[in-house]
Amino acid sequence: MKRVYINEKWCLGCRLCEYYCAFAEKRHEYNNMALALKDTLISPRIRVEEYGDITFAVNCRRCEEPLCVKSCITGALTADGIDKDRCVSCCTCILACPFGAVSLVDNVIKRCDLCNGEPLCVKACPNNALVFEDRRCV
């Protein structure tokens, strides 16, 4: 299965991935990022962390044994996505995810959904620090 891999060496810390992630949620309403994000505080599902000189993006790792899914008290969170109708925003997934990659935004649980197979964060990364690949041996 393909997932987003992060190459710290190439990350410039520009945070474009964060903006494109926020845009991804609205791309069906707007065709332009500036319009989509105008006057909003973004809450992206990918997040750039900085440690001194090092910067890197953190997002859902598509764990093979996903603790968020196993911990879900309602059964709404599966490897494939979130059944918003059944999720009660109890945040047990946030308690469990070792990467801090699940978030609560306006009382709704969010996790990277890979933009239906074309992650915008990867497309947007100007230095190829984010790649979308299948690296698992089969």
Next chain:
Amino acid sequence: MKYVIIGNSAAGIGAVEGIRKIDKQGEIVIITSESHHTYSRPLISYLLQGKTTRTKMRYRPDSFYKDNNCKLLHDTVTKIHANEKRVVLQSKDSVNYDKLLVATGSSAFNPPLFESVSNKHNFITLDDACGLADSLTSESRVLIVGAGLIGLKCAEGILSRVKTVTVADIAERILSAILDESSSEIVQSHLESKGIEFKLACALTPNELSNYDIIVVAAGVRPNIALLEGIADIDKGIIVNTKSETSAKGIYAAGDCTQSVDVSTGESKIMALLPNAYMQGETAGINMAGGNATTEETIPMNAVGLCGLHIITAGNYTGEVSNVGNNRFYCNDTQLNGYILIGDIKQAGVYTNLIRKKRALSDKQEVLKYESKIV
């Protein structure tokens, strides 16, 4: 191979999914005393609040039993004959097994004071919740006995449907099992501002009970261990190892009925939480089917929302405490031992992982620096 699972909740369902990872053919029989499709216990308060429905609160889709090719029996197991590998049901039928999982969970503890009280409810099962809902009116004055997680979730669930909600506890503060003193205060004043009344450090008398129309006894739970008495080692709960094996050959146990090691302290204890139940169940299932799995790194942890306030806690509260806003971190020189996050819960999982992995901190301030930057 024939698998029998006693219990149709998180641990039992985890076991089905674990077995089916390895064995697609073997016969699986799930036995439950309850008459429902598998549902999420924690959602009963959301049901009363109108935030979920009986259909939505199903823990797995309607097709779960069919998809996993298992049989569900609505009956109660009254005895296990370990020598004959057979369980006896209330209906007098019996079911043979090759591998058995006991995932019987826990039941409400009812202190003697409430024995003769008539308008009394527990708050553990879907039937409990429906029974309580039926008896509530907008004029009800409700007393909830127990300011733990279940009592407070019940309070939140019924608050808008009744006249008054009072929560009483013998302890001096609320959620004393998962919060420290200063955090208890913050959560208590939040709940008071939403209209819940508290009577703490309070030993109730029969006289006082008459001031209320409905009493909910949420004074703790007890693990359902009776079926394995004399068969496997039991302390407070059924003792299991990281493979979910009991001391009796071929018999596994998982979930709220068990006791296992809290890696944050090294103590063996009951950690009655849904994620632990699921994962222990899944581990049991994989091992029952001949695979090889363990549940390592189990720690006490809680995520709970109360009247709009999100609270996440994990680990134990020893060592030096530091605050970042309302968030509290308990560290010793090299390790994070526990945390309490109130309101700002963003990075909870990162901290949970530090505790579970016993990861050495690069310096004493590592967690605080991280948290301050994220906030």
